[in-house]
Amino acid sequence: xxxxxxxxxxxxxxxxxVAYLLSPLLAMCVYKELRTDVVKRFDKQIKxxxxxxxxxxxxxxxxxxxxxxxxxxxVYGDSDKVTVAEYDDSILLRYWYRxxxxxxxxxxxxxxxxxxxxxxDSTIQTDSTWGNFKIRVWTNANGKQAFNVKGxxxxxxxxxxxxxxxxxxxxxxxxxxxxxxxxSWPRKV
Numbered sequence: 001x002x003x004x005x006x007x008x009x010x011x012x013x014x015x016x017x018v019a020y021l022l023s024p025l026l027a028m029c030v031y032k033e034l035r036t037d038v039v040k041r042f043d044k045q046i047k048x049x050x051x052x053x054x055x056x057x058x059x060x061x062x063x064x065x066x067x068x069x070x071x072x073x074x075v076y077g078d079s080d081k082v083t084v085a086e087y088d089d090s091i092l093l094r095y096w097y098r099x100x101x102x103x104x105x106x107x108x109x110x111x112x113x114x115x116x117x118x119x120x121d122s123t124i125q126t127d128s129t130w131g132n133f134k135i136r137v138w139t140n141a142n143g144k145q146a147f148n149v150k151g152x153x154x155x156x157x158x159x160x161x162x163x164x165x166x167x168x169x170x171x172x173x174x175x176x177x178x179x180x181x182x183x184s185w186p187r188k189v
Contacts, residue, residue, distance in 0.1 A: 001145040005166055008115045012107070012180045019061050019106035027068070027098035029055045035067060040075045041084070052098060060110035061102060065171060069094065071101035111178035117146040117167045118175055133163070138176065146176055159186040 019026075035051040038044050051067035053059075062068040072079045072087055072094075079097060087093050122141040129135065133151030148166040155161065162184045167176035 001147055005147070008178055009165070009180050009182070012111055012115055012178050015060075015107040015110045016180075019110075020103055022061065023099050023102040023106070026054060026058055026061050026102055027095050029058055030068065030098065031055060033067075039073055041073050052094070060113060061107055063101075063105045063108040064112045065173070068098050068101050071104060072097040076100070076104065108177075111180070112170065112173070112175055115178035116175035117144070119146075120174060136166075138167070148176075148179060150179075155186060158189055160189065162187055 030052040032050040033053055034048055036046060036048040037051075039047045051073070052069040053067050054062045063070065067073075071077065072082070077100060079100075082093060087097070117138065117140075119138055119140055124139045126137045126139075127134065131151070132153070133149055136148040136150075138146045146167040148164070148168050150164045150168070152160040152162055162181065164179045164181040166179050168179040170177045
């Protein structure tokens with residue numbers, strides 16, 4: 001399972017680079033579809049309205065669980081400084097926030113769908129800890145295994161790297177998603 005992750009890690013890094021490079025083009029390859037969702041921009045109310053999605057041929061580049069305009073509707077980054085009216089009236093703002101989401105979660109659908117690990121009700125999960133790290137191992141009905149190592153590696157009393165490698169559960173999805181945060185910017189405690 002560790003060799004499989006290392007191979008998928010390299011594929012994930014390559015797909016991330018491709019996603020970053022293609023995001024300005026991908027952000028133009030969208031269609032609208034009605035979506036009912038809990039919307040952060042509207043104080044977590046349930047709303048139904050048009051959202052943008054990548055064309056199906058490119059769906060591995062967007063998040064598997066959300067539309068590619070989530071950066072605006074989920075109020076990420078500086079999107080709280082833009083009103084809904086400004087967003088609706090500006091094709092450039094809509095385009096910019098699609099790029100922002102596609103680069104925030106690059107090739108997320110690929111990490112979930114292609115590089116993910118299938119689990120079901122018969123999958124057994126074993127948890128342990130090692131220092132600041134939580135370690136999980138899943139074994140599915142076919143005897144295949146996946147792991148997750150998540151925690152902080154302190155480089156001083158004030159700064160640490162946040163690490164999350166292997167596969168990770170994501171919401172209530174039946175697949176574990178590729179986790180490839182081997183390196184991160186140092187964070188302050």
